Amino acid sequence: xxxxxxxxxxxxxxxxxxxxxxxxxxxxxxxxxxxxxxxxxxxxxxxxxxxxxxxxxxxxxxxxxxxxxxxxxxxxxxxxxxxxxxxxxxxxxxxxxxxxxxxxxxxxxxxxxxxxxxxxxxxxxxxxxxxxxxxxxxxxxxxxxxxxxxxxxxxxxxxxxxxxxxxxxxxxxxxxxxxxxxxxxxxxxxxxxxxxxxxxxxxxxxxxxxxxxxxxxxxxxxxxxxxxxxxxxxxxxxxxxxxxxxxxxxxxxxxxxxxxxxxxxxxxxxxxxxxxxxxxxxxxxxxxxxxxxxxxxxxxxxxxxxx
Amino acid sequence: xxxxxxxxxxxxxxxxxxxxxxxxxxxxxxxxxxxxxxxxxxxxxxxxxxxxxxxxxxxxxxxxxxxxxxxxxxxxxxxxxxxxxxxxxxxxxxxxxxxxxxxxxxxxxxxxxxxxxxxxxxxxxxxxxxxxxxxxxxxxxxxxxxxxxxxxxxxxxxxxxxxxxxxxxxxxxxxxxxxxxxxxxxxxxxxxxxxxxxxxxxxxxxxxxxxxxxxxxxxxxxxxxxxxxxxxxxxxxxxxxxxxxxxxxxxxxxxxxxxxxxxxxxxxxxxxxxxxxxxxxxxxxxxxxxxxxxxxxxxxxxxxxxxxxxxxxxxxxxxxxxx
Numbered sequence: 001x002x003x004x005x006x007x008x009x010x011x012x013x014x015x016x017x018x019x020x021x022x023x024x025x026x027x028x029x030x031x032x033x034x035x036x037x038x039x040x041x042x043x044x045x046x047x048x049x050x051x052x053x054x055x056x057x058x059x060x061x062x063x064x065x066x067x068x069x070x071x072x073x074x075x076x077x078x079x080x081x082x083x084x085x086x087x088x089x090x091x092x093x094x095x096x097x098x099x100x101x102x103x104x105x106x107x108x109x110x111x112x113x114x115x116x117x118x119x120x121x122x123x124x125x126x127x128x129x130x131x132x133x134x135x136x137x138x139x140x141x142x143x144x145x146x147x148x149x150x151x152x153x154x155x156x157x158x159x160x161x162x163x164x165x166x167x168x169x170x171x172x173x174x175x176x177x178x179x180x181x182x183x184x185x186x187x188x189x190x191x192x193x194x195x196x197x198x199x200x201x202x203x204x205x206x207x208x209x210x211x212x213x214x215x216x217x218x219x220x221x222x223x224x225x226x227x228x229x230x231x232x233x234x235x236x237x238x239x240x241x242x243x244x245x246x247x248x249x250x251x252x253x254x255x256x257x258x259x260x261x262x263x264x265x266x267x268x269x270x271x272x273x274x275x276x277x278x279x280x281x282x283x284x285x286x287x288x289x290x291x292x293x294x295x296x297x298x299x300x301x302x303x304x305x306x307x
Numbered sequence: 308x309x310x311x312x313x314x315x316x317x318x319x320x321x322x323x324x325x326x327x328x329x330x331x332x333x334x335x336x337x338x339x340x341x342x343x344x345x346x347x348x349x350x351x352x353x354x355x356x357x358x359x360x361x362x363x364x365x366x367x368x369x370x371x372x373x374x375x376x377x378x379x380x381x382x383x384x385x386x387x388x389x390x391x392x393x394x395x396x397x398x399x400x401x402x403x404x405x406x407x408x409x410x411x412x413x414x415x416x417x418x419x420x421x422x423x424x425x426x427x428x429x430x431x432x433x434x435x436x437x438x439x440x441x442x443x444x445x446x447x448x449x450x451x452x453x454x455x456x457x458x459x460x461x462x463x464x465x466x467x468x469x470x471x472x473x474x475x476x477x478x479x480x481x482x483x484x485x486x487x488x489x490x491x492x493x494x495x496x497x498x499x500x501x502x503x504x505x506x507x508x509x510x511x512x513x514x515x516x517x518x519x520x521x522x523x524x525x526x527x528x529x530x531x532x533x534x535x536x537x538x539x540x541x542x543x544x545x546x547x548x549x550x551x552x553x554x555x556x557x558x559x560x561x562x563x564x565x566x567x568x569x570x571x572x573x574x575x576x577x578x579x580x581x582x583x584x585x586x587x588x589x590x591x592x593x594x595x596x597x598x599x600x601x602x603x604x605x606x607x608x609x610x611x612x613x614x615x616x617x618x619x620x621x622x623x624x625x626x627x628x629x630x
Contacts, residue, residue, distance in 0.1 A: 143318070144325045146608075147601040151566060152581060156330070156593070159585045160337050236451050240567055243453050244582065259454055271461070278454045285449040 025221075025299070032298040039294020045287035052099050053106035062093045064100040065251045077272040086272050088258065098276055100253035105235050105284060108169055112234035113227050115173035120180030121223065127181070128188025129211055138185070142178055150175040154237065155246065163249045172237050176230065183226055187219035221299035228292035232285040239281055255281045312613070319605040326601045327378070327594065331371050334590060361387060374594060383595035388587035395595035398580070403599075406564035406576035412496045413561050417504040418554065424504075425511020426543070429519065440508055447505025453567035456498045460571065463494060495572045499565060503557050510553050511546070518546040548618050555611040559604045 033039055052059065068083070068091050077086035077094065085094040127138040157171040191197055192215065200214050239256025241247035248254035255277035349357065358364045362373065377384060383395035428437035518524065519542060527537045564578035573579075577596065584592035 144322050144329075147322045147326050147605055148330075148597070149560070149563070149600055149604070152597075152600065155566070155582065156585055156597075157333070159588075160333055232449065239451055240453060244566065244570060256451075259457060274457055274461070278458065281454060282450050285451070286445070289445065289449050 029221075029295075029298040033294050036294045036297065038290045039298070042287040042290025042294065045283055046291060049102055049284050049287065050106060052102040054103075056099050056103045060093075060096040060099040062096045064096050064253055065092065066096075067091050068093065076270070077276075085276060086270075088261070088273060094272065094276065097253040097258065098255075098280055101255040101258060101277060101280060102284075104165060104248060104252055104254045105238065105281070107165065108172065108238040109231045109235040109284070109288075111169045112172045112176055112237075113230035115169070116176035116230070117180045117223070117227060119173070119177040120182075121184045123177070124181040124184025124186075125188050125211060125216065128185040129192060129207075129215070131189075131192075135185075138181065142181060145175075145178050151237065151240070154241065155244075158241065158246050163246060165248055165252060168238055168241060168247050172234055176234065179230065180223070180226065183222060184219060187222060188215055191215045191218055221295075225292060225296045225299060228288060228295055232288040232292075235281070235285060235288075312609075315609050315612075319602070319609065322605060323598060323601050324375075327374070327598060328371070330594065330597050331374065332367075334588075334593060335367055335370075361385075378594075378598060383598070384591035386584075386589055386592050388584065388589040388592070395591045398592065399577070399595060399599060402575060402580050403577055405574060406569070406578065407562055409492065409495055409499060409568070409574060409576065410562040410564060412492060413499040413503065414558060416496060417500040418507055420500075421504045421507025422511050424508040426515055426538075428508070429512045429515035432516065437512075440512070444505035444508045447501040448509075450501075451567075452498055452502060452565060453571055455501060456494070456568060456571040459494045459498055495568050495574060498572075499561070499568050503561065506557065507550075507554060510550050514546040514550055515542060518542045521545070548615075551615050551618060552611060555614065556607060559600075559607040563600050563603060 056064075068087060070080070070083075070087070070091070078084065080086075083093050083095070085098065088094050088097055123138055127135040154171045154175050157174065158167065161167045161171065197210060197214050200210055205214070238247055238254065239259070242254040242256035243260035245257070245260060248257055258277035259274050259281070261273060355364070362370060365373075374384070381396060385392040385394055386398055389398055424440045424443075428434075428440040431437050523545075524537060524541055527541050532540075564574075564576045566578040566582060568574065569576045569579040570582070577599075580592075581596050583589075584596065
């Protein structure tokens with residue numbers, strides 16, 4: 001036994017050496033992300049919600065503002081096949097309202113982080129990269145902004161600028177830029193003094209090259225993760241404000257508003273008014289946070305060995 | 308240390324000054340005023356009289372200076388919209404205790420249960436219990452609390468008459484049992500606690516499992532120390548340090564109340580009051596509430612930073628200029 005050599009032909013040895021695989025951070029991340037079942041579920045749900053939002057006009061059976069005059073019993077869900085999910089308090093088709101609600105939620109959910117990152121990332125990058133007086137100024141503004149609770153401030157601003165989808169988006173973006181600013185600044189401060197940046201600088205790289213090629217690329221993955229988590233926060237804020245009756249104005253459908261109009265003493269009979277939009281909000285927020293968790297794990301190189 | 312504290316307190320008040328200026332200017336930038344709204348329809352003479360009574364006819368700068376002079380003496384003026392126009396501080400003193408009650412039960416529940424859940428799931432990673440905790444945490448973070456509130460009310464509230472709005476009283480802390488068991492508190496506190504509970508459990512889990520993998524724990528095990536001793540002395544002590552910065556800022560948030568919870572359950576607290584005063588354009592109330600919240604949050608951040616240095620001796624106050 002002991003003297004039997006490991007019998008392996010040269011061909012086998014050759015085949016055992018791993019083939020050189022093209023690997024990059026993004027490729028690895030995509031592989032890790034695909035293996036994460038929850039994250040993939042989130043991604044599928046997210047695509048579903050997005051397509052609801054984009055193709056709402058095509059999918060929805062009716063116009064979102066159309067009022068139906070029908071029997072009281074038909075306003076309940078699962079009774080009348082013309083209105084599978086029943087009608088809302090103003091006798092509008094509930095399925096249609098739900099589908100159009102996806103449009104509002106997605107619009108707010110994506111526009112708010114987009115705007116707030118468009119403000120926060122350059123601001124944080126400049127503060128972190130330049131330092132000095134500019135950094136001091138930005139940090140003082142951030143300090144003032146953190147002293148005001150975001151939701152209260154949004155409410156206050158909305159009472160000034162008035163309701164409506166774009167006003168909600170603007171108001172929420174004004175309160176949401178702090179997080180990306182802080183994150184970007186912190187990232188820029190850590191990377192500014194790293195050896196590879198110093199090396200690039202001593203080789204004569206311009207400031208633009210240092211910022212965009214060397215630093216920003218490295219901060220990209222935390223920024224993406226933070227963006228993904230900012231989306232459900234914005235959706236939550238919109239739903240909440242509309243729930244309180246101060247967000248989205250009436251003909252536009254909004255899940256938060258629908259939940260809000262559903263509560264009251266008649267909720268035991270017309271349960272669908274609160275239940276269905278709740279499911280939609282929960283699914284959307286859940287899918288975004290699954291995707292966010294998945295991205296966080298996939299993009300963090302230190303976690304690469306765990307999986 | 309003393310110098311640092313003084314600097315921080317000064318900056319806190321500067322921040323409050325700026326906040327008050329911003330809110331004051333924004334608030335007064337909209338056309339109309341608290342008395343030109345709605346269906347009351349005052350005659351121009353009556354309107355002018357009312358505005359003179361509440362000092363709204365004076366120029367903006369003078370009103371702001373008056374506000375500042377009052378605010379320094381903790382006098383924010385009289386409310387416009389509350390019946391009998393009592394002083395703002397009196398209204399706050401009446402409504403804040405309600406919010407404080409709900410908030411402190413919420414903190415107690417979410418922090419104890421959350422830390423426990425986090426520790427258990429860190430010790431039994433990938434077990435059924437861990438998955439259950441992760442699931443609850445995900446739900447707590449992703450489900451908006453007004454939605455949870457709505458359904459708790461639907462399931463438990465209306466049948467049992469719990470949390471029926473508009474009959475809120477502040478129960479004594481101990482009334483034949485802890486007040487949290489009183490029906491008025493039960494549902495709001497559970498709803499309110501879910502999100503912070505999720506956050507606490509999540510952070511505890513990752514923090515404790517980081518500590519469990521550290522060298523000093525291996526050393527302690529190699530020395531043959533009992534697992535209980537290791538947990539209390541080494542793991543928890545080190546794991547709880549980074550959590551202070553995450554958990555303590557939750558406290559001001561919880562103690563100033565949630566708009567949604569208070570609206571859904573009809574709790575007459577600060578949050579609900581803030582909404583009504585915004586919509587009736589009750590300027591002194593808005594200023595008073597904003598100042599209270601800004602001060603409270605700023606103070607809590609300050610306490611967090613100080614506490615952090617007390618727990619972790621490696622950190623020096625004010626040493627890091629670029630934080």
